[in-house]
Amino acid sequence: MRRFSVYDSMSREVRPFVPISPPRVGLFVCGLTPQDEAHVGHARTFVFFDVVARALGRWGYRVLSVQNVTNLDDKVIERAAASGADPLALSDRNFRAWRRSSEELGIRTVNYFPYATDYIPEILAQIRGLIERGYAYASAGSVYYTVAKFAKYGALSGQRTDALRPGARIEVDPAKRAPEDFAVWKAATPGEPAWESPWGPGRPGWHIEDTAITLRLFGPRYDLHGGGLDLIFPHHESEIALAEGATGEAPLVNYWMHGGMLTMRGEKMSKSLGNVVPLADALREHGPMVLRFYYLNAHYRSPLDFDREKSLAEAREAYATLSLPADRLAEILGRERPEGSATGEAPAELVAAAGALADRLDATLAEDFNTREAIALLFGWSRTLAPRLDRLEQLSDAALEELRSPYRWGEEVLGLFVREPVGSEPLAPVVEATIAARARARGRGDYAEADRIRAELSAAGIELEDRGGATRWHPVRRS
């Protein structure tokens, strides 16, 4: 198992990672509340944690990755009521749409996506435990957490409850003993989904579904908890209070990881600001590789500003440069080559460099997942290969694979260099014939006809590239 370090929001420093029971690692990431469609800000966080899980897997850990789905909360109910939909059906629909997008994005490391409402028995059991231990009380059909009882409340966020602006956004609730107390069980309102409980019909409050899930799947303590920076308070703070209060064991989590926000012209992307770019739109316009590249091209803890006109266009250009040698290698390797025609060996210094690069890539990522630095290293490799691309044809498969190994790393860990199926294979004969016609036109100096054919193919989504007397073609890049 490779050693690595990670920034822990609780201690506010980069610390060496020590697993609780190696090689297993429990990773819990706060997932979506699918009140609406997912946007590009959400995807940033989840792509990053996908890379974390991929890296740990590569390094020999056995990761159990769980992402909860808060499929019922005030917002879901509110949104459903506005459209006359059933709340659970609405969140289910949005979640399924997110899963389609996330699969397209190559997010493939999450083992479970538990729905909050599938854990009602666990939630009720936890609430009973909290009441027995004096951390919660029933009042008017609801149950509230006694924040004052949990001395460590505020350790993660640095917030002190007595400093919270009273009444800022805290609902004034006469059933609560103290304003900072929060609901772990909410008394049912007619027309809303509700479950029976010792305190009457109701539904779970926020925060508690996560601890119910992790207590069940990981036990009272686990390794890594991730999420967006905006969840630190009150959500993660409250999770700690709920779990440690219920079990008496601490700490709930050994390392808290928080991803920076994606901003839009300096402001956080959120529905209420009206500056949301739906993930599905960005995927359609630029494809998954460009988006992944864009996210991973910044450090995960830095804020990343998203400019709808510029950001992904720039990422597209940069990714094209980065991936061109990778594509060429894959293309040659995927082609049938006559027996004995390609036996060349790669220069020894290149092979050595490729091997050394893999180590450097792992080492870079092992320092708090510096994906940006890893990408810079991969750019270096592409610069090395780019001028030699035309000499690759003679190399043996084994030699080509050696030169490809840094890109294989990028594919395995970063999820880049995955070639999109273009569905153009059946077109190939037609395109080749058209190109041949253009070549004949060029041969007799009829450039008007040649350019007409080129423009026609371009309009059909095929770009031509004249080099060294031959003409290559490829599907036009998405723009």
Added chain:
RNA sequence: GCCGAGGUGGCAGAAUGGUUAAUGCGACGGACUGCAGAUCCGUUUCCUGGGGGUUCGAUUCCCUCCCUCGGCUCCA
């Protein structure tokens, strides 16, 4: 007000107590081309928010001020 994260070239965005502060985008020049695009090569000196301090040396460590963003019970 309190808590937290940031401020780096035209732009995006890394890193480090120490030679020319990475990488990319863009721009400019060249090669290639019938032309264009794509590609390849080269150039892009003057960039670390302001002010103090520690140090032989600070972008990095400390203090302070300014600005931006996030959180302060809906948030990835």
